[in-house]
Amino acid sequence: DADVTQTPRNRITKTGKRIMLECSQTKGHDRMYWYRQDPGLGLRLIYYSFDVKDINKGEISDGYSVSRQAQAKFSLSLESAIPNQTALYFCATSELDRGYGYTFGSGTRLTVV
Amino acid sequence: ELKVEQNPLFLSMQEGKNYTIYCNYSTTSDRLYWYRQDPGKSLESLFVLLSNGAVKQEGRLMASLDTKARLSTLHITAAVHDLSATYFCAVDGGDDKIIFGKGTRLHILP
Numbered sequence: 721d722a723d724v725t726q727t728p729r730n731r732i733t734k735t736g737k738r739i740m741l742e743c744s745q746t747k748g749h750d751r752m753y754w755y756r757q758d759p760g761l762g763l764r765l766i767y768y769s770f771d772v773k774d775i776n777k778g779e780i781s782d783g784y785s786v787s788r789q790a791q792a793k794f795s796l797s798l799e800s801a802i803p804n805q806t807a808l809y810f811c812a813t814s815e816l817d818r819g820y821g822y823t824f825g826s827g828t829r830l831t832v833v
Numbered sequence: 834e835l836k837v838e839q840n841p842l843f844l845s846m847q848e849g850k851n852y853t854i855y856c857n858y859s860t861t862s863d864r865l866y867w868y869r870q871d872p873g874k875s876l877e878s879l880f881v882l883l884s885n886g887a888v889k890q891e892g893r894l895m896a897s898l899d900t901k902a903r904l905s906t907l908h909i910t911a912a913v914h915d916l917s918a919t920y921f922c923a924v925d926g927g928d929d930k931i932i933f934g935k936g937t938r939l940h941i942l943p
Binding site: 755 | 842866868874875876878881921923928929930931932933934935936
C-alpha cells in the first residue's frame with residue numbers, strides 16, 4: 721500500500737457541486753499539505769496542517785476548506801466547485817525534521833464542467 | 834514573500850549532452866529540494882540540500898546549493914532518454930512550508 725493515499729484518483733463534477741478530496745497516510749507524519757498543480761504554474765499551496773488542531777492557509781486558499789480528522793487524515797473540500805478549479809491536486813506529508821522533504825500522494829485529477 | 838524561479842522552463846536536448854537547470858530564490862533559506870515528475874504521475878524526491886555548499890549526486894544527476902547566491906543547480910551529465918521528465922525545485926519558505934518553482938520540462942532526444 722502507498723504511504724500517502726488520495727481518493728478519488730479522477731473526478732468529474734459539475735459547477736456548483738460540493739466535492740471532497742481525501743488523503744490518508746501511514747507514515748505517522750504530523751504535517752500534511754494540499755497542493756494544486758496547473759500546467760506551467762508549478763505547485764501552489766492551498767492549506768497545510770501541523771496537527772489536528774492546527775490548520776493554516778496557503779497561497780491560494782480561497783474557494784477551498786480543509787478538515788484534519790485525525791493525524792493520518794486530511795481532507796480538502798470545494799464547497800461550490802467552479803471550472804477554474806479544474807487541476808491536479810496533491811496531498812503531501814512531512815516529518816518535523818524536514819531534512820527528508822515531502823512525500824506526495826498519487827494525485828487527484830479534478831475536472832469541473 | 835518567497836519567489837522561486839527556474840530556468841529554463843523547457844529544455845530539449847540530445848542524448849549524450851550535458852546541461853544545467855538553474856533555481857533561484859528570493860529570500861534566505863538553507864533548505865532546498867529537487868523533485869522529478871513523469872507525465873501524469875506524482876512527484877518523486879531526488880535531492881534534499883540542507884546547507885550552503887551541499888552537493889549530492891545520483892547517477893547522471895548532480896545538485897548543488899549556494900545559499901549566499903540563493904541558487905541551486907541540477908546538472909545532467911551525458912543525458913539519456915530515461916531522464917525525460919519535469920524537474921521541480923522547491924525552497925523552504927519558513928513556517929514549515931515549501932514553495933515550488935514552475936518546473937523545467939526536460940525532453941531528451943535520441
